[in-house]
Amino acid sequence: MISTKGRYAVRVITDLAKNNDGGYIPLKDIAARQEISKKYLEIIVKELVRGGLIAGVSGKGGGYRLCREPEQYSVGEILELMEGSMAAVACLDKGADPCPRAENCETLSLWAEYDRMTKDFFYSKKISDLI
Amino acid sequence: MISTKGRYAVRVITDLAKNNDGGYIPLKDIAARQEISKKYLEIIVKELVRGGLIAGVSGKGGGYRLCREPEQYSVGEILELMEGSMAAVACLDKGADPCPRAENCETLSLWAEYDRMTKDFFYSKKISDLI
DNA sequence: AATTAACCTACTATGTCAATAGGTAATTTA
DNA sequence: TAAATTACCTATTGACATAGTAGGTTAATT
Numbered sequence: 001m002i003s004t005k006g007r008y009a010v011r012v013i014t015d016l017a018k019n020n021d022g023g024y025i026p027l028k029d030i031a032a033r034q035e036i037s038k039k040y041l042e043i044i045v046k047e048l049v050r051g052g053l054i055a056g057v058s059g060k061g062g063g064y065r066l067c068r069e070p071e072q073y074s075v076g077e078i079l080e081l082m083e084g085s086m087a088a089v090a091c092l093d094k095g096a097d098p099c100p101r102a103e104n105c106e107t108l109s110l111w112a113e114y115d116r117m118t119k120d121f122f123y124s125k126k127i128s129d130l131i
Numbered sequence: 132m133i134s135t136k137g138r139y140a141v142r143v144i145t146d147l148a149k150n151n152d153g154g155y156i157p158l159k160d161i162a163a164r165q166e167i168s169k170k171y172l173e174i175i176v177k178e179l180v181r182g183g184l185i186a187g188v189s190g191k192g193g194g195y196r197l198c199r200e201p202e203q204y205s206v207g208e209i210l211e212l213m214e215g216s217m218a219a220v221a222c223l224d225k226g227a228d229p230c231p232r233a234e235n236c237e238t239l240s241l242w243a244e245y246d247r248m249t250k251d252f253f254y255s256k257k258i259s260d261l262i
Numbered sequence: 263a264a265t266t267a268a269c270c271t272a273c274t275a276t277g278t279c280a281a282t283a284g285g286t287a288a289t290t291t292a
Numbered sequence: 293t294a295a296a297t298t299a300c301c302t303a304t305t306g307a308c309a310t311a312g313t314a315g316g317t318t319a320a321t322t
Contacts (some may be wrong), residue, residue, distance in 0.1 A: 002220050004280065007238065014237050026298065035232060040281055046300070058299040059289025075241065089133050101166060106145050106261045107138065110206065114252060121245060130237045135311065157267060171312055177269070189268040190320025 006082040008036055009044050010075055014130050016054065017070040024056075024063035044082070051081040070131060076123035086122070088115040137213040139167055140175050141206055145261050147185065148201040155187075155194035175213070182212040201262060207254035217253065219246040 015030050027045060031038035045064055048054045053073070056064045066073070080086045087093035089111040091102070102108055146161050158176060162169035176195060179185045184204070187195045197204070211217045218224035220242040222233070233239055 001216075001218065002242070003278090004221075007220060007242070010238055010241075011236075018237070024298095028298080037281070039283080042300080043281085049300090056299055057289080058287070058297085059291095060297045061290060062288085062298050064299085085132075087132065089138060090135075105142075106149070107141055110141075110256060110261060111133070111138075114249075117248070117252060118245075121248060125241060130241060134309090155267095159267080168312075170314080173269080174312085180269090187268055188320080189266085189318070191266045192321060193267050193319085195268085 002079065003083060005044055006079045008034070008041065009048060009078050009082045010127075010130075011036070012041065012044060012048065012064075013053065013066070013073055013078060013127055016064060016066050017073075017127050018131050020066065024061065024065050026063035029063075047082060048078075053078065053081065070128040071126050073127040074123045075125040075127070075130075076119060076121075079122055086119060088118060133210065134214060136175055136178075137210045139165070139172065140179060140209050140213045141258075141261075142167070143172065143175060143179065143195075144184065144197070144204055144209060144258050147195060147197050148204075148258050149262050151197065155192065155196050157194040160194075178213060179209075184209065184212065201259040202257050204258040205254045206256040206258070206261075207250060207252075210253055217250060219249060 011034050012030055015034055016025060019025055019029075019033075027038055027041055030036075031041050034041075045054065045056065049056050049064075053067065054064050055067055056062070076086065085093050087096075090096060091099045091108070092111060092115050099105065099108075142165050143161055146165055147156060150156055150160075150164075158169055158172055161167075162172050165172075176185065176187065180187050180195075184198065185195050186198055187193070207217065216224050218227075221227060222230045222239070223242060223246050230236070230239075
């Protein structure tokens with residue numbers, strides 16, 4: 001199940017895209033519009049900044065804004081950044097040590113097919129599709 | 132991410148289908164073939180029995196066996212039984228109280244589309260496809 | 263009676279989720 | 293330069309899920 005962090009992050013990016021007026025948008029406004037605790041959103045935007053998806057500026061007139069056009073953001077990269085991984089199962093996760101049963105496993109191809117389908121879906125969805 | 136309980140359950144059902152000789156198959160054998168702790172599998176098969184997916188018989192010559200033909204088992208129903216839910220997000224879960232923001236939520240249709248795709252995938256996959 | 267195997271209750275360590283709390287640093291404006 | 297605004301930082305918490313383990317009881321067969 002997709003966590004609130006991932007889902008809220010997509011909503012933040014979408015909110016920034018929708019309310020873009022060329023300037024910076026304070027987190028307070030996003031929190032109010034999205035009805036999400038500003039305190040919790042701080043954690044999320046911090047990671048989005050660290051991941052290079054949005055930019056923040058302190059002080060009056062400050063806030064956050066996108067770094068690219070909405071068509072350039074895939075939902076997949078946002079989820080992957082927030083959740084740390086988009087793997088459907090542990091053995092397909094990046095950095096997972098190779099499973100000795102992989103050759104004999106009857107279910108591996110099932111999970112791999114699902115994994116591929118999921119990634120294709122979310123990486124082809126762009127923020128511009130949500131506005 | 133799909134939990135070990137869900138994945139192991141699919142492997143148990145697949146193992147029972149593959150090694151079906153008309154009789155009952157002891158858990159010990161399944162655990163050995165699948166290289167999964169028998170103790171942990173006990174928890175899983177108990178839920179499979181309770182859910183009516185397999186049948187167990189005690190005593191010598193006992194064990195477990197399927198209740199239907201392998202083509203009649205979808206991976207989806209196994210996962211749903213073990214994980215309790217297959218909802219992609221909390222607000223689409225069965226029994227979730229209706230979200231007041233549903234009308235305004237820009238992301239709801241995205242999650243709904245993903246949810247549908249996932250369910251379609253797993254409910255159309257049968258155990259007979261894995262043997 | 264012995265053996266086999268399912269079935270049952272309970273426990274536990276670890277980790278993640280979804281936040282909250284309280285502060286510090288940076289920037290603008292009066 | 294002081295006040296206001298806003299991002300940014302570290303730490304903590306309660307609740308819950310995950311992935312098992314431990315040890316015993318019941319049922320069925322030989």
